[in-house]
């Protein structure tokens with residue numbers, strides 16, 4: 001009365017099939033993840049299509065090679081990184097500038113790294129400063145934010161990657177507090 005498939009009882013057969021499908025799904029998901037592709041999508045494909053999904057995920061190109069040809073320079077090490085990278089692949093610096101599109105003239109910002117100009121520390125990391133005005137330089141269009149250093153009472157050109165946006169608060173209040 002017991003059904004036999006490939007010499008196994010039917011129950012054992014389905015356990016083996018399920019285990020194999022699950023194993024393929026995991027392998028496909030891991031490969032997909034390493035290529036910046038959908039691990040869930042490939043997990044499902046691997047589960048149902050096994051070897052076919054494995055072959056597909058093995059041959060598809062990495063996402064960042066296929067779609068992100070646009071490059072920009074990392075402001076810390078000047079290595080080329082994809083425009084949308086959030087972390088530099090060369091030096092590991094975080095390339096995320098919070099609220100970047102919102103930086104406007106008069107905004108209070110926080111300096112995201114120590115910035116030296118001519119061997120002198122112009123801004124300390126975490127220092128707060130004000131974007132006085134925005135003036136793109138044709139030579140260095142990225143460095144279009146003219147920022148006042150309170151400690152030095154000097155103005156510097158910064159890029160959006162040097163700072164993170166805090167709030168659009170009245171800077172005069174801030175100035176009185178910090179002097």
Ligand SMILES: [Zn+2]
Pocket residue numbers: 074075076077078079088089090091092093
């Ligand atoms: Zn870098």
